[in-house]
Amino acid sequence: MTQPDTNPHDPSALLEPLPGHSSLGRLERILRRGEFAVTAELNPPDSANPHDVYERAAIFDGWVDGINAVDASGANAHMSSVGICALLTRMGYASILQISCRDKNRIAIQGDVLGASAMGVQNVLCLTGDGVQAGDQPGAKPVFDLDSMSLLETIRIMRDNSKFLSGRKLTSPPTVFLGAAINPFAPPHDFRPHRLAKKIAAGAQFVQSQYCYDVPMMRAYMQQVRDMGLDQECFVMCGVGPLASARTAKWMRSNVPGVHIPDHIIKRLEGAEDQKKEGKQLCIDIINEVKEIEGISGIHVMAYRQEEFVAEIVHDSGVLKGRRPWRKEPNPVDQMVAERMEEILEEPKHMLHEMAGAAGDADAQD
Numbered sequence: 001m002t003q004p005d006t007n008p009h010d011p012s013a014l015l016e017p018l019p020g021h022s023s024l025g026r027l028e029r030i031l032r033r034g035e036f037a038v039t040a041e042l043n044p045p046d047s048a049n050p051h052d053v054y055e056r057a058a059i060f061d062g063w064v065d066g067i068n069a070v071d072a073s074g075a076n077a078h079m080s081s082v083g084i085c086a087l088l089t090r091m092g093y094a095s096i097l098q099i100s101c102r103d104k105n106r107i108a109i110q111g112d113v114l115g116a117s118a119m120g121v122q123n124v125l126c127l128t129g130d131g132v133q134a135g136d137q138p139g140a141k142p143v144f145d146l147d148s149m150s151l152l153e154t155i156r157i158m159r160d161n162s163k164f165l166s167g168r169k170l171t172s173p174p175t176v177f178l179g180a181a182i183n184p185f186a187p188p189h190d191f192r193p194h195r196l197a198k199k200i201a202a203g204a205q206f207v208q209s210q211y212c213y214d215v216p217m218m219r220a221y222m223q224q225v226r227d228m229g230l231d232q233e234c235f236v237m238c239g240v241g242p243l244a245s246a247r248t249a250k251w252m253r254s255n256v257p258g259v260h261i262p263d264h265i266i267k268r269l270e271g272a273e274d275q276k277k278e279g280k281q282l283c284i285d286i287i288n289e290v291k292e293i294e295g296i297s298g299i300h301v302m303a304y305r306q307e308e309f310v311a312e313i314v315h316d317s318g319v320l321k322g323r324r325p326w327r328k329e330p331n332p333v334d335q336m337v338a339e340r341m342e343e344i345l346e347e348p349k350h351m352l353h354e355m356a357g358a359a360g361d362a363d364a365q366d
Helices: 026-032 050-058 081-091 106-118 148-161 189-202 215-227 246-255 263-270 275-290 307-317 332-365
Strands: 037-042 066-069 095-100 123-127 177-182 206-211 235-240 296-301
Touching: 026 037, 026 206, 037 050, 037 235, 037 307, 050 081, 066 081, 081 095, 081 106, 095 106, 106 148, 123 148, 148 177, 148 189, 177 189, 189 215, 206 296, 215 235, 215 275, 235 275, 246 263, 246 275, 263 275, 275 296, 275 307, 296 307
Parallel strands: 037 066, 037 296, 066 095, 095 123, 123 177, 177 206, 206 235, 235 296
Antiparallel strands: none
């Protein structure tokens, strides 16, 4: 019998625990039952307005199984990943909390993990983080108290042993599905599967890869992963994304650490009449190739400033095979609250009109 990935009593509530699951979230459940999962990246706003997050998340409704809340990627300040996850979980989305070791020490990170889990966050992606020199505030002081390996181990100890790194006991441990990042395209290539093995040993249960624009290289990596049996210990999600133009591709190749884009990809874009459209089709073509690679459990779509294409890319690639991921359904109560708020906001205007009318009557009588 298929295990439901939505709480039948409340679609936005956590799921009932299942044997062998470490979280109460939808993403782990979908992966463990063998469905091809889809996640996407929500680029954080430079804003304190929650509606900026809701508008960006709504684009993914019904098309993804989880949304990554990015943690100051590129060492640039944006709305915090914890704050974004708080907003997403409030609306019922399955959020993936990214934690970068660059900006916080182990005390702050352990506190964030507890707070996030208390808010309903069920997935954590552990990252070392880009150096501060990559961002627009290179004078910031880097922390790097932990790295991605030790961060995975820290959260695994909190979850499985119910204690902090200090040994102090937790009253209630976090229930989280642990993830990490991989880059099959960075040299030395033969070392990359062994690094994945180390992350799995530290606690990684799923991984999301850097952008894949070289499918043969991904195939070779996955062959090594299968030979080592790592695909049986961890869910591998391939990172994909549309390229807006050949110029964008060249810039990414030169300026984004770890991104590998072969020359033939750039030539394909340069030869297209509509490069943006071709970049979207390229993404779909890559998905159609990687989804056939044994051991790939899903895709992670990173569509920076092209989020509006995610639904079309997922649809046209056919990876969902008719499955309909969770989406926020209209709630009559929310509508009633919104209408009442409009009435409350209108009341001062009516009062002003009445006061102005009364003042006019008084002038007429004077």
